[in-house]
Amino acid sequence: MARFYLEKGKVAAFIAHLQSQKPVYAPHRKGRNAFAFAPVERPQDVVLDYPRTVSSIKKYFMPAREELLSFNLVENTCAQPAVAPLDAVFLGVHSYDVQAVLKLDHNFVTGNPERNYLTRRQGALFVGVGFTPDRFHFSGSVGIPAGDTSGCDLFLHHCEGGYALETLTPAGEGLIAGFKLPAHTAGLPAAAAFQQHIYVPQAKLKDVLAHGYDAAVWEEEAEKCVSCGTCNLVCPTCYCFDVEDEVDITATRGSRERHWDGCLLRSFTEVAGGEVFREEPAARQRHRVFRKFKYISDETGEPWCVGCGRCTAACTAGISIVSIVNRLVNDYDAVKA
């Protein structure tokens, strides 16, 4: 659509302009080296140049804990709590995290559309921002360049002295209406290259994964894995959950709550009587990687991993999803070459 020049010195005013319209969520510094999305209180606290946040913005549409039902134990009745649309601006989102939301949309729209997710998702606008890939990012290998604007309403491209603000949707245009900005006429600097790569084109991944079910890499990586489930917790496209009932101290009321769960945890497949269907850590490793590159991908035709690098950056045992996939590629090439 159009491009405007947003100089660094005007960013706080720009954020304040967004805040005058809707609540704004943006990355903030958390501790010394971590970043997290949080509601913006003071525009100057927003950090637009960051490697990655600990969790993605998934936490706003599918909170880590949420009430599905509230119940009254005396009356033996229950009710569904009202969920409100967030109707907010998500500012400073990296391309892979915007794509991750679109993937979650797929999971929550297809089959049985889910009300809580779809309600929270209403009215959300995305203002993307470019980033410099670090040693964990590899979204370029899964079809998401660092400057990918798809799914965004506005996008902030880094440029000399500030940002080239690109409008992408009528809603995005509406957000900047009334905020005076000069046009950006210069070209955009080339996006920084990725340091991490999956060695094959996306199209070939399907064959690689189909071939890799019994690969040695599962056992080898599983030897390091401590089954902590951190990779699941930080993944922007993981959406599996568990449901538990909580009773308050009066024992008359309570709620049925869902919380994020993870397929790397041993208890994930446990059924009544104690049988565990993915008992071996290697089987759980494979399940996670297959969920990201095969099972959903075979149906949708695209990887369900967005290349954010969070699982690798956060892994307590140093397991890298890129290395796993590249090992599978090598195995495949060794046989098929």
Added chain:
Amino acid sequence: MTKHELIAPAATKDLYLPVMAEITDVRQMTPLEKLFEIKLPGGVALGHRPGQFVEVSLFGVGEAPISVSSSPTKKGAFELGIRKVGMLTEMIHRMQPGERIGIRGPFGNGFDMAKFKGKDVLVVAGGIGLVPLRSMINYILDNRGDFGRLIICYGSKSDTDLLFEDERRLWERDPRVEFHLTVDHGSPAWQGRTGVITTLIPGLDLDLPNTLACVCGPPVMYRFVVLALKSKRLAEENIYMSLERRMKCGVGKCGHCQINGSYVCQDGPVYHYPDIKALREAL
């Protein structure tokens, strides 16, 4: 990624909201298993197929998938055979007629009974696997003319945990049913057959092309039953099985029941054997 049209929340269903149903009868079947008769408000039909399950819940305790044990031909109420294995089922076992319990569903595919029409049906049930298969057995008995032979192979750990005693005695006497029973370890009083369930299969006289087998039992049982059926020369295409997994949400979201890429709560729990043969986590 293609953008999805976001469906209006008002157009979604109450996925997680149970209906409060009344327990109308409780029968102790064994020390561990009870059969509960449950009536939905107004006596409306559950509308299930044999092989489907419901999510049963008690507020403050939790929710679990339980297969429906009665045939859809039973009107006004449905039945759940529940083994006491954990906190939720322990609490359900303490419930009395007149008390109310939360029900969601039915969920899952169930058996496509049209495929079984005119066929000889071989039911292979191990232990509590008889609970879901009883729905199919009674469906066949209530529509007897639509099906060929009904052969039931039922194996149990011991004679003290045999289920559905009254019905079992009817099946034993019913000339329309070929009923075979074995227990792994009989008590001193046991006069019937002893041996694991697979020992019942070699002696069966089957019209192979016209026989469809339905298998349900503990996880360890499936591969041995399949082996026994295959040595009997029953084609893989003629084998169906109902699998147990942790179907927490029942609506294809929570992820717990996945076998490779298949959600058991959506694609199962009934599977055609040739389809899951390739799913390495299935059996």
